[in-house]
Amino acid sequence: MEKVQYNEYLQEVTDILPGGVFLTVKSGEELNTMTIGWGTIGFIWGKPIFMVAVRDSRHTYELIENSEEFTVSIPFNGAMKEELKYCGSHSGRDCNKFEDCDLTTVKGQMVSTPVIKGCKLFYECRIKFRQVMDAKNLVEEIDLKWYPEKDYHTLYFGEILSCYIDEEVD
C-alpha cells in the first residue's frame, strides 16, 4: 500500500461513488460492509473529512452507532461490480457478505476496521460528529423521492486518518 494525499484522487472518487463503493464498519467482533453511492469529502474543524450517510433501517447503522470508525474502499475501473451489487442488495443481518462474495479484508493501518482487498483506494476514518437528518429542514422534493419510508440518514463525519492506494491493483 502506498500513502497518498486525501484529496489526490477526488475527481476519480466522485466519478466512481454514484456507482458504488464499500463502507465497512466494525463493532466489537461484528464486521459488515455495505455499498454506498453517496458521500462528501472536504475539510472541516481543521481536518480532512469524509462524510458518509447511513439509513437507520440498515444493519450497518446498528454497528456504526456503536463504533467510532469506518473505512471506505473504492474499486477503480469498474472492478468488483458483482460484489458491490450483492453488498448493496443484501443485509448483513441475514448473511455473511464476506463469505458469500469471497471478500478478503486487509487490516486497517490506523483503525481496527479493515478495508476490502481488490479495491484501489482506501480511506480510514474516525468519527468526529454524527447527526440524524431532521426532515423539517429538508426540501419536500427530496423528502418525497428518497424518504417515503421516513428512514432518514444519519450523517457521519469521519476524520480521514489515512488514505492509500494498492499499487498492485489497476
Added chain:
Amino acid sequence: MEKVQYNEYLQEVTDILPGGVFLTVKSGEELNTMTIGWGTIGFIWGKPIFMVAVRDSRHTYELIENSEEFTVSIPFNGAMKEELKYCGSHSGRDCNKFEDCDLTTVKGQMVSTPVIKGCKLFYECRIKFRQVMDAKNLVEEIDLKWYPEKDYHTLYFGEILSCYIDEEVD
C-alpha cells in the same frame, strides 16, 4: 465563463479551501460575502452537493437563513489574499465589504446570488437541506477547540447547479 464538471477541480478546491474562499449570500436586496475555510463536496440524493458551514453569530447566517441559495468563488494561485483577509475579519453588519475591498460581482447564471470577479472557479448552489449542529454528537476535543462560545455551525447542503471557470483569470 467556461462550464466545467463540478468535480473537475476538486483537488485544487480542497488544497485552496483551508486558506480561504468566498461564500456569497443574498437575501432580498441585501448581499454579503464572507471568507470560509471549511466545506465538503460530493454526491448525495442523486445530486452533486457543496456543503458549507456558517456559525449562527455571523451576519451571513442572518442572510442565508432567509435564502435558498449561495455561491462559492475560489481564487487560484494565491490571488485576492487581502480581500479574503478583510472579508474574514470584518462583519457585513458594520461595513460594506464590496465597497471596502472594491469587489466586483458577476451575475449568477442559475441563481440570483452573484459570484466574485477575480476568482478562477465558481459554484452556484441551491440549498436542499440545512441543519444546526447538535453538540451532543460532537466529540469533546472539537467542541472545546472550535466552539468555546457555543456558536455552532449550521450546515447547508447546496445542490451544485452550475460550476464554471473564468478563462481570463490565472
